Amino acid sequence: MPLPPMLEIVNLHKSFGERQILKGISFKVYKGDMLGLIGPSGCGKSTILKLICDLLTPDEGEVVRWSDDIGLVFQGSALLNSFTVRENLRLALRRRKLSNDQMDGIIIEKLRLVGLTDYIDAYPTQLSGGQQKRTSFARAIVNDPKIILYDEPTTGLDPVMSTVIEDYMIELSQQLDAACIVVTHQYSTWTRTTDRILLMHDGTSVWEGTPDEAVNSENPYMKQFAHATREGPMMSTLL
Amino acid sequence: MTSALKNRKTWFNPWLFFEEQVTVGIELIGQVIRMWIATMGYIVRGDFDHIETWRQAYMIGVKSFVVVAITALFTGFAMSLQISRELVLFGADTAIGGVVSLALIREIGPITAGVMVAGRVGSSVAAELATMVVTEQIDALKVMRVSPIQFLVVPRYIAGLVMMSVLSVYAMAIGLVAGVYIAGVAANLPAATFLDSVKQTILDRDFLTHFLKSEINATIVIMFSCAIGLNTRGGAEDVGIATTRTVVWTMTLIFVFNYIVTSLTYAPR
Numbered sequence: 136m137p138l139p140p141m142l143e144i145v146n147l148h149k150s151f152g153e154r155q156i157l158k159g160i161s162f163k164v165y166k167g168d169m170l171g172l173i174g175p176s177g178c179g180k181s182t183i184l185k186l187i188c189d190l191l192t193p194d195e196g197e198v199v200r201w202s203d204d205i206g207l208v209f210q211g212s213a214l215l216n217s218f219t220v221r222e223n224l225r226l227a228l229r230r231r232k233l234s235n236d237q238m239d240g241i242i243i244e245k246l247r248l249v250g251l252t253d254y255i256d257a258y259p260t261q262l263s264g265g266q267q268k269r270t271s272f273a274r275a276i277v278n279d280p281k282i283i284l285y286d287e288p289t290t291g292l293d294p295v296m297s298t299v300i301e302d303y304m305i306e307l308s309q310q311l312d313a314a315c316i317v318v319t320h321q322y323s324t325w326t327r328t329t330d331r332i333l334l335m336h337d338g339t340s341v342w343e344g345t346p347d348e349a350v351n352s353e354n355p356y357m358k359q360f361a362h363a364t365r366e367g368p369m370m371s372t373l374l
Numbered sequence: 375m376t377s378a379l380k381n382r383k384t385w386f387n388p389w390l391f392f393e394e395q396v397t398v399g400i401e402l403i404g405q406v407i408r409m410w411i412a413t414m415g416y417i418v419r420g421d422f423d424h425i426e427t428w429r430q431a432y433m434i435g436v437k438s439f440v441v442v443a444i445t446a447l448f449t450g451f452a453m454s455l456q457i458s459r460e461l462v463l464f465g466a467d468t469a470i471g472g473v474v475s476l477a478l479i480r481e482i483g484p485i486t487a488g489v490m491v492a493g494r495v496g497s498s499v500a501a502e503l504a505t506m507v508v509t510e511q512i513d514a515l516k517v518m519r520v521s522p523i524q525f526l527v528v529p530r531y532i533a534g535l536v537m538m539s540v541l542s543v544y545a546m547a548i549g550l551v552a553g554v555y556i557a558g559v560a561a562n563l564p565a566a567t568f569l570d571s572v573k574q575t576i577l578d579r580d581f582l583t584h585f586l587k588s589e590i591n592a593t594i595v596i597m598f599s600c601a602i603g604l605n606t607r608g609g610a611e612d613v614g615i616a617t618t619r620t621v622v623w624t625m626t627l628i629f630v631f632n633y634i635v636t637s638l639t640y641a642p643r
Contacts, residue, residue, distance in 0.1 A: 188517050205517065213514040215506075226525075227518045274514075 138165050141201050141314035142187065142282055148195035149182055156182050158338035159196065164314040166281075169304075171329030171346070172318045173360065175369060178335045180318040181210070184284045187316075202282055206275030206313075210287040212267040214259040220246070220270050221255045227277045245273040248310070249303055265296040272303060276311060283307070285317045289324045297323060304328045322361075326350065334360060336369055402623070405601040409527060410593070416521075416528045427529040434495045434530070435537025439544065442490045446545035449482055450474075450552025458561040467561050471568035472575030474553040479580045480640070483546030485632055487538060488591030492624040496599040499530060500620035503603025504613040512604065527600045531593075538592035539585055546584070583639050587632060594627045 140163035149157040156179040164170050172180045185191040187198050188207055214223050224242045233241075246252045249269040259267055268288065275283060288304065289297040305328055308315050319325050325332060326346045334342040334349070334357050341356040342349070350361050359367025416422055457473050503526060506512050512522050550572070557563040599620045606616045 185513070188513075190513050190516055207514070207517045209510045209514060211509055213510040215511055215514075226515070226520055230519050274518075 143199040146196035169315045169330045171325040171332045174335035179338045204280040205282045206280035207284045208275045212271040283313045283315045406597045412523045422528040430529045430533035446548040450549030454553040454556035462561045470557045471571030475572040478546045478549040483542045484587035486545045487541035488628040492595045496595045496620045496624045497617045499599040500603040501617045504606035504616040531596045534592040534596040539588045542588040
């Protein structure tokens with residue numbers, strides 16, 4: 136018997152003013168699954184994450200979640216600059232009404248996972264881009280969420296730091312056994328970290344398969360995206 | 375010339391501009407009212423972060439002491455100089471203290487503190503919250519199920535209410551000191567005569583009006599700066615626009631409401 140999905144996206148539509156961003160996309164994510172949402176900029180990938188987190192409301196369709204424990208790693212880390220790393224993580228633990236000692240125990244455990252225990256009392260502005268990203272990871276997993284969403288986790292990082300971040304994603308996915316969605320257009324990120332790929336174009340899904348299948352696919356959209364060529368069906372809507 | 379350029383509206387339409395400003399203004403006032411109701415709900419339930427409230431009291435109040443002191447001091451100097459000069463001409467120099475203190479407690483104290491806090495704190499709150507919006511920090515709070523109103527607005531509002539009253543009294547006191555000094559220099563008026571006139575003139579209701587104005591000013595500054603900041607969309611340019619908008623709205627409303635309170639409490643019957 137197949138596992139029930141942790142998250143189901145059903146026929147989502149979303150517009151901003153005149154511009155229709157999502158045009159009826161549907162997919163499912165299972166426990167332990169690492170789904171890569173890939174596609175060119177502006178195709179609606181990040182909008183899906185915001186709809187999953189209730190930061191936006193869909194015009195049509197629905198997001199069915201089997202858990203409300205969601206962790207989101209933002210593209211720009213989104214740490215509160217006037218708070219230390221410890222205070223940023225405590226914010227995420229607030230709703231659990233724990234004592235300070237209990238919270239600190241959890242925070243140190245999560246910071247150890249991302250190798251940042253020495254920076255517990257540092258402010259985000261005192262951290263490098265990679266360290267901020269790792270703090271953002273620690274904040275996203277501090278409540279052991281059942282669903283983890285990564286919004287462009289390696290964009291703007293150098294290749295070495297990208298590899299470090301990708302390794303953390305793989306490690307966390309194995310440890311937490313959560314349903315994960317990785318929004319990215321970085322080739323190394325989707326080929327290394329994901330189990331399944333969903334290619335989006337112009338607000339809808341145009342291809343689905345494994346990363347290996349994606350690299351060798353003859354689908355015109357997937358082929359153009361995987362090989363980063365100018366020739367192909369994506370050009371007409373990008374220019 | 376291309377047709378696109380020909381069709382471009384290059385002229386200023388005052389009616390369209392007025393209509394746009396009114397719509398935006400009504401929308402903002404609606405946001406402020408909704409935010410104030412939600413904020414009061416948290417305050418009544420005692421559901422707010424006490425440590426953050428103390429931190430905000432320091433940021434809003436303590437850090438404004440110097441700038442309010444300098445403004446109040448020179449306003450007191452100028453006002454006392456003008457009043458002393460005129461009253462000495464009419465031989466009413468013993469009334470200098472009363473007139474100066476009335477102006478300070480009824481108008482200058484709350485206005486000085488209000489305007490300085492609007493300029494220093496209102497703009498910084500709007501910029502801080504707008505930056506938090508554009509850098510997705512507010513979205514991060516929502517994902518963590520932390521209400522931005524409870525976490526960001528309520529501590530600032532409580533701190534604003536308390537510290538605005540403190541700053542208004544402080545501005546009034548500094549203004550009085552300046553008044554005593556200038557009355558002595560310009561009209562040879564002894565400090566005891568000045569203070570005696572103050573005691574005879576000031577009534578309890580003057581203090582009540584003073585505190586009422588301070589609390590209204592705090593509400594205007596904090597609520598408008600938070601509403602404008604939290605409803606900012608876009609990027610760095612929009613953060614700048616939010617800051618300017620906050621200063622314009624809060625300073626204008628401080629003067630408008632100051633007149634409304636004055637007309638309701640001191641109008642001749």
